[in-house]
Amino acid sequence: MINLAQRDIAHSLGKFITTALGVGMLIGVVLIMLGVYRGLVHDAMIVPNDIAPNLWVVQKDTLGPFAENSRMHEDFKYSLKGFSGVKEVNPLTFQSIQIPQGVKPVRVFALGYDTRTSFQPYHLIKGRPIATPFNEIIVDSKTNFKLDDSISLGRNIYRVVGLTHKAVSFGGDPMIYLDLKEAQELQFLFSNAQIRNDRERQSASSATAMVNSFTLKLYPGINPAEVAKEIKRWKHLECFNAKEQEDILTKNVIERSAKQIGMFTVILLIVASVIISLIIYTMTIGKIKEIAILKLIGASNFTITKMIAQQSLLLGAIAFIGGNIFAQLTADKFPKTIILLTDDALKLMVVVIIVSILSSLSGIRTALRIDPASAIGG
Amino acid sequence: MQNISKTYGSGDSAVTAIKEASFEIYAGETVALLGPSGSGKTTLITMIGCITEPSGGKLHLNEKLIYDTKWQIKDTRRLRRENIGFIFQSHNLIPFLNVRENVTIVPQMNGVAIKDANKKAKELLDYLGVGEKLENMPSQLSGGQSQRVAIARSLSNNPKIILADEPTAALDGQRALSVMQLLKKLSAEQGVAIVVVTHDERMLPLFDRILRVEDGFVKEDKEIKEFS
Numbered sequence: 001m002i003n004l005a006q007r008d009i010a011h012s013l014g015k016f017i018t019t020a021l022g023v024g025m026l027i028g029v030v031l032i033m034l035g036v037y038r039g040l041v042h043d044a045m046i047v048p049n050d051i052a053p054n055l056w057v058v059q060k061d062t063l064g065p066f067a068e069n070s071r072m073h074e075d076f077k078y079s080l081k082g083f084s085g086v087k088e089v090n091p092l093t094f095q096s097i098q099i100p101q102g103v104k105p106v107r108v109f110a111l112g113y114d115t116r117t118s119f120q121p122y123h124l125i126k127g128r129p130i131a132t133p134f135n136e137i138i139v140d141s142k143t144n145f146k147l148d149d150s151i152s153l154g155r156n157i158y159r160v161v162g163l164t165h166k167a168v169s170f171g172g173d174p175m176i177y178l179d180l181k182e183a184q185e186l187q188f189l190f191s192n193a194q195i196r197n198d199r200e201r202q203s204a205s206s207a208t209a210m211v212n213s214f215t216l217k218l219y220p221g222i223n224p225a226e227v228a229k230e231i232k233r234w235k236h237l238e239c240f241n242a243k244e245q246e247d248i249l250t251k252n253v254i255e256r257s258a259k260q261i262g263m264f265t266v267i268l269l270i271v272a273s274v275i276i277s278l279i280i281y282t283m284t285i286g287k288i289k290e291i292a293i294l295k296l297i298g299a300s301n302f303t304i305t306k307m308i309a310q311q312s313l314l315l316g317a318i319a320f321i322g323g324n325i326f327a328q329l330t331a332d333k334f335p336k337t338i339i340l341l342t343d344d345a346l347k348l349m350v351v352v353i354i355v356s357i358l359s360s361l362s363g364i365r366t367a368l369r370i371d372p373a374s375a376i377g378g
Numbered sequence: 379m380q381n382i383s384k385t386y387g388s389g390d391s392a393v394t395a396i397k398e399a400s401f402e403i404y405a406g407e408t409v410a411l412l413g414p415s416g417s418g419k420t421t422l423i424t425m426i427g428c429i430t431e432p433s434g435g436k437l438h439l440n441e442k443l444i445y446d447t448k449w450q451i452k453d454t455r456r457l458r459r460e461n462i463g464f465i466f467q468s469h470n471l472i473p474f475l476n477v478r479e480n481v482t483i484v485p486q487m488n489g490v491a492i493k494d495a496n497k498k499a500k501e502l503l504d505y506l507g508v509g510e511k512l513e514n515m516p517s518q519l520s521g522g523q524s525q526r527v528a529i530a531r532s533l534s535n536n537p538k539i540i541l542a543d544e545p546t547a548a549l550d551g552q553r554a555l556s557v558m559q560l561l562k563k564l565s566a567e568q569g570v571a572i573v574v575v576t577h578d579e580r581m582l583p584l585f586d587r588i589l590r591v592e593d594g595f596v597k598e599d600k601e602i603k604e605f606s
Contacts, residue, residue, distance in 0.1 A: 001486050002479050011474035011515075290472050296429060297484050297531070298459020373424045375466060376543045 005310035024322025031327040039337035044170035050122040053215035065213035085222035091211040109169030112183020127162035133179035138162035140174035172336040277359040284363035295372035316356030382435035395421040399596040413591035463532030465542035471516040502530040522553040
């Protein structure tokens with residue numbers, strides 16, 4: 001039996017492919033939106049996963065250091081090290097800053113860490129770690145700085161000694177890494193004018209030996225909950241384990257953005273479904289005369305239904321493939337991380353198939369209502 | 379047809395398009411269906427073609443009762459594709475099928491093997507003088523060629539009756555005459571009954587009988603005018 005859908009498509013192939021690719025771009029945008037969401041979660045977890053501590057210690061009654069401000073004296077590290085089961089304490093500072101880069105400053109997220117600890121920046125792809133705590137900086141390649149470039153920051157000029165790749169903060173800003181002491185000065189040291197003013201007022205300038213968080217690594221077999229309980233009891237600090245910090249980031253910090261993207265994705269899916277439905281319906285309406293002739297010469301409802309359903313599914317399939325190619329080609333061009341997962345694509349494929357089938361129903365319903373007598377009379 | 383009527387609507391808005399029409403059409407006969415616009419010709423031809431359900435009366439095809447107050451057969455489309463051929467005004471070929479596919483689609487729907495359907499299509503198209511257009515698309519044919527392909531399609535299922543709706547309306551005088559002569563020839567050679575809706579009175583001498591439809595009444599015109 002002649003495949004009517006195939007013949008009809010072949011007859012107006014250019015129009016069909018163009019339509020399918022148009023729908024495909026819409027599906028591609030849906031995929032990209034899903035990728036934005038995945039990227040958001042991925043980016044949020046880069047720094048916590050990079051540091052990978054057993055415990056986060058922050059200022060009492062805060063959700064620091066990412067969701068809320070947290071500030072503690074650095075010397076707490078000595079007493080934290082004294083708790084049973086604690087192998088390493090890493091004092092950290094976190095700070096959003098803008099650094100000059102050509103005519104336009106680059107917004108970055110600065111992490112200050114003790115360069116004598118075991119911590120190393122995420123995905124160091126070029127150069128070396130910070131070797132001496134004097135005016136050395138590691139930056140992400142997204143900042144467009146190169147090795148040996150100079151960056152003027154606060155009161156110092158830093159030399160780029162290392163480059164990371166795709167190291168971003170939970171907000172998607174590229175990371176830079178400094179030695180703790182220099183990062184502390186950057187964050188906590190007042191300007192000279194401010195210091196002079198404080199002297200006049202006979203008020204002390206703030207100390208710079210502060211940190212935003214401590215991360216603790218425990219010895220194997222030590223229960224983090226037990227250590228956290230002790231720290232909370234004796235040092236009046238807040239303690240989170242890795243899972244709790246992840247929850248704070250995903251549920252507090254990026255929740256609204258994620259919901260917004262989710263809403264936008266759902267709306268896009270609805271729009272795509274409506275457009276596919278309209279296209280199938282229009283394609284059917286455009287064939288009223290031919291369908292009437294087919295019915296008149298005896299074509300069964302099954303033959304006509306098959307023609308419309310096959311076209312609808314093929315439209316969906318080409319649109320899906322086109323959408324995937326579109327998403328893959330454009331994902332890297334977005335300023336923030338886009339993560340395209342096969343799993344998401346497969347789920348979307350199921351949605352597209354269902355939408356295509358449902359969309360074809362309106363066309364089929366219209367086709368089955370066409371009066372074969374309308375073919376008579378010119 | 380025995381006392382076949384067709385009424386559209388109901389109550390005060392009811393319009394009777396055909397009023398108790400009774401006539402027979404025999405194998406190998408050519409019948410013209412004449413009448414002014416709105417007289418009920420199309421309704422009549424769609425009832426003969428089992429497309430429109432009558433409102434009353436009886437309808438037989440090939441001596442088999444197919445309508446008696448309701449359809450006596452389940453699948454009228456199957457009945458059509460196995461027994462009836464249709465020819466319309468020009469441009470009523472399926473535009474996305476080529477000539478061969480337009481002719482073979484009905485036999486293929488009837489379960490005829492593609493090879494046999496293709497062979498028959500070639501024979502029919504050769505017979506009708508458009509054999510060389512087998513792989514052409516309808517858009518590549520002239521009006522006369524399209525109508526010949528439509529005739530080939532109507533014959534492809536070995537029908538008992540061919541219903542033609544103004545088959546010469548879009549053709550010039552010479553081509554129109556050629557198509558009508560062809561239908562007449564087919565009717566005589568293949569024993570197919572042919573019913574043609576036409577306004578072209580010049581063609582009337584080519585018909586065996588003329589049925590006039592006026593205000594829903596069908597009456598037979600005994601006089602066949604000379605071809606002028």
